[in-house]
Amino acid sequence: MNVFRDLVRVAMTGLLARKIRTLLLLLGPMIGVAAIIAAVGLTDSAKGDLKAKVAELGTNLIEASASSSFGGQNPTLPEDVVERALTVTTVESVAPIVELSNIIVTPYEEAREKYETVPIPVVAVTPELPDVLEVPLVGGRWINDFDEQAGARSAVIGVGLAREFGVLPEELRTIDIGGHDYTVVGVLDSVQLEPGFDTAVFIPFSRAESDFLDDDILPNKIYARVDPNRVDESADALTTAISLGGPDEVKTDVKSEALELAAQSDRQLQLIVVSMGLLAIIVGGLGIANVMSISVIQRSAEIGIRRALGHTRRIIAVQFLLEAIVVGVIGGVFGVLLGMLSIFIGASIAGWVFVMAPWLAPAGILLAITISVMAGLYPARRAARLEPLETLRLG
């Protein structure tokens, strides 16, 4: 233990005695590690908000929609689609919807022309939808069982529409939906996985049926939350369970897939910058080998006297190697800090979320140490092989 302490002490004294030289030695591994960490961190941070969004929204929301194989109009799902979906054991909750077409929503008479040109989508919903989508209401309440049973003319609007109409929280007001007056009872928060809902109007199934449909109302789409570990097989099972014996085909879609794809870091860019960082650290390693070799020549008298004082070749070699290791450790640590600072500054300027994989810091330091040890091997061997008689110039 004391011997190890001596080794560390002598290494530190040697490095501190030549501060400029040590600083130059540190630069190589430091810049290399910083470049690699900044490269990985910045490319990750560039997609950081998307990554965070994926994590927040979850990857287990599946949409199953009817699609007509004959190109028919308004394909529908079977009436008992919810029951069918729930037979799939990995399905946790289900909410059906009907996307109604050709209905004009007019918040106030003056704007009728505008909303005739660009119609607001009207969606018939059940009370379960916000729970399945895991989206809260900004204000008011959602369509409830009473609305459904009584066929109340209650409507909930998306947060985008609320802004457009200037609806204030808790404010009751009526809007014209296809010629009927509906009371706005709530505002739904932004639905990240279904952006179209932000500008949609939601009304109860029962009211939609009596106000706008000739036939019985049939859902054309369901949303299902499934076991997060078995998303893909759940999607397959849902397709089978729903389409069994029905006239129309069923298409399933994992809602987060597109988002996940968008959240992938740019691997090629990352590879290029990491390669440059590796190159920097290798050049830094060569610098260490070079400077330390010169240092061995400069310190040959010191090495000679140490050998005369009874320090073995092994001690001399380990001593030089330890200097290289200390350079690696300090260079690595500062490289990690510099890299983190670069990510932080870069992400702040670009308005990204700071993302740094936890393995980057230890990996960076380890890389710096490895390179330094490899660089220190040759000078250490040279130092150990010096003959004291030759370096001391006796006589």
Next chain:
Amino acid sequence: MQESSTHEVLMQLDGVSRCYGSGEATVWALRDVSLSIRSGDFVSIVGPSGSGKSTMLGLLGCLDVPTSGTITVGGVEVTRLADGPRTLVRGRSIGFVFQQFHLIPHLDALGNVETALLYRDLRPAERRERAMASLERVGLAHRGDHRPVQLSGGEQQRVALARALVTEPKILLADEPTGALDTKNAANVMEILGGLQSEERAVVIVTHDTGIANSAARKVSMLDGRIVSDEVLR
């Protein structure tokens, strides 16, 4: 030499030869030399350049091994040892003083003395204490935090002496210890050196200066790689 015969043999050279090069270019620097160094000896090894005294110094200091013959230090035949164990014997038994002092420039006086005690499994406090005591012995305790460049030649050589003594070596080997010093400092260093041989320790000075050589108690004269005389002066 009748007096020294009662003392322990610290170092024994038997039929030692050392040559450099091979074939036609072979140079015999030392031919069939035998020599005993006993505790209590204050011996000078003197000779002109080319007499083989530098080779002798390398061998006495266990820095080199002979081409033939045996060298025994404290009962251990160092000529049979590999470099590693020989280095440890050197560190335990021999203290060096060089003409050019050979202090480590980036360490202060205390640090230089401490260097001789490194890797010996000593607690830092103990090592420091022993180094300080050794500096005190050469009268430089107050210069412990001075770097070599801040010290005069005489002071530097005294720091080197303190470094050589701090391990309590049986043999103190000095190579032209006054060669780089002015007369006053030279006398001072010689005085310290002369006072260092004891019942347990021998002091060996290698020099070309007959004046220095004659101030020792025993003088070994060399010429052309051989010992030509071994006389007791006092």
